[in-house]
Amino acid sequence: MSTRDRGRFGGKEPSMDVESLERENERGLDALSERIGLLKQATHGIRHEVDSQHHVLDRMADSMFSTGSMLSGAADRFKVVMNNKQNKQMLTFVGGFAVVLLLLYYLFF
16 A cells, blocks of 8 residues: 555555444444334324324214204203293293392302
C-alpha cells in the first residue's frame, strides 16, 4: 500500500476501517430493530384499545336507540292523555299539588 492510501485511511488498513463500519452498521440495525419492535407493540396495543372502545360505543348506541324509542312512546301516550280537557285539568291539579308540597317541605325542614 502506498503512503498516499495510508494517509487517506488514517494510517490504518482499508479492511479494518470497513470492518468497523460494518460493526457500527450492525449496532445501528440492532437499535433500529428494537425500536421497530417497540413501535409494533404500541400499535397493537392501540388497535386493541380502539377495538374495545368501538364495541363499547356500539353497545351505547344500541342502548340510546332503545331509550329514544321508549321516550318517543311515552311522549306519544302523553299527547293522547293531554288531548282530553279533563285530563289536562287533572294533570294541572296534581302538578300544582306537588309544587305546594315541595315548597312546604323546604319551608319547614
